[in-house]
Amino acid sequence: MSDAEKIDSEERVSRRSILRSATGTVSGGLLMYILFGMLGRGKNFLKPPGAAEDEVFNSLCIRCGKCAKSCPYDAVKIADIDEGTAIGTPYIIAREIPCYLCEDFPCISSCPTNALDHTVILREQVKMGTAIVTDRESCLSLNGIRCEVCYRVCPLIDKAITLETYRNPRTGRHAIFEPVVHRDQCVGCGQCEYKCVLDRPAIKVLPTKVIAGKVGKHYIFGWK
Numbered sequence: 001m002s003d004a005e006k007i008d009s010e011e012r013v014s015r016r017s018i019l020r021s022a023t024g025t026v027s028g029g030l031l032m033y034i035l036f037g038m039l040g041r042g043k044n045f046l047k048p049p050g051a052a053e054d055e056v057f058n059s060l061c062i063r064c065g066k067c068a069k070s071c072p073y074d075a076v077k078i079a080d081i082d083e084g085t086a087i088g089t090p091y092i093i094a095r096e097i098p099c100y101l102c103e104d105f106p107c108i109s110s111c112p113t114n115a116l117d118h119t120v121i122l123r124e125q126v127k128m129g130t131a132i133v134t135d136r137e138s139c140l141s142l143n144g145i146r147c148e149v150c151y152r153v154c155p156l157i158d159k160a161i162t163l164e165t166y167r168n169p170r171t172g173r174h175a176i177f178e179p180v181v182h183r184d185q186c187v188g189c190g191q192c193e194y195k196c197v198l199d200r201p202a203i204k205v206l207p208t209k210v211i212a213g214k215v216g217k218h219y220i221f222g223w224k
């Protein structure tokens with residue numbers, strides 16, 4: 001675990017103990033509501049493969065934890081009291097353990113309520129989120145250093161993520177190999193974020209609605 005990850009993990013533990021002691025002395029939903037609002041972490045969690053949009057998923061998921069128990073990689077975590085979402089909600093933090101897109105999707109088949117859609121049987125059907133290079137200035141590849149780890153580890157290499165090459169303007173003679181994510185193909189498994197060699201990843205996977213823009217109806221792409 002890198003220093004940055006250790007700090008993040010320690011912060012989470014201490015925040016959890018503070019919250020536990022606070023809620024032990026002050027009862028009532030108001031405190032939790034305020035704290036969840038302040039933390040606001042839940043909104044960017046990745047849900048397990050096959051999960052529907054928030055509203056549908058939240059109405060179907062009974063927080064039984066079977067998906068987490070069935071995951072052979074322990075990728076699926078269960079929300080605790082301070083995670084900014086309903087207690088018991090399953091989620092994935094790609095930088096800690098990504099989804100390895102198991103061939104038989106045990107998480108999905110163990111879900112008793114179809115909150116994880118049982119019709120999802122191929123990895124191409126999964127849509128947990130979308131990867132995005134969030135820090136172009138730190139990305140080694142974009143600095144002209146041959147890295148491309150995120151590209152190499154992608155289970156949908158050359159579909160979800162490709163390398164675009166062009167001349168390095170800094171040296172004028174070397175090449176840049178830029179990792180480019182294709183939103184329509186990326187399934188959001190998080191393996192690129194997990195393997196990014198930086199102390200803090202330059203590529204992250206976020207819920208697609210967080211990063212996606214929306215084109216107004218009055219714009220017509222005549223070439224599509």
Ligand code: SF4
Nearest residue numbers: 071099100101102107
């Ligand atoms: S597909 Fe496999 S690795 Fe991914 S969450 Fe499900 S059980 Fe875990």
Ligand code: SF4
Nearest residue numbers: 061062064065067111
């Ligand atoms: S198995 Fe299904 S219902 Fe149970 S916690 Fe996971 S998603 Fe929710």
Ligand code: SF4
Nearest residue numbers: 154186187189190192
């Ligand atoms: S999240 Fe990353 S590794 Fe997974 S499909 Fe998308 S680009 Fe590939």
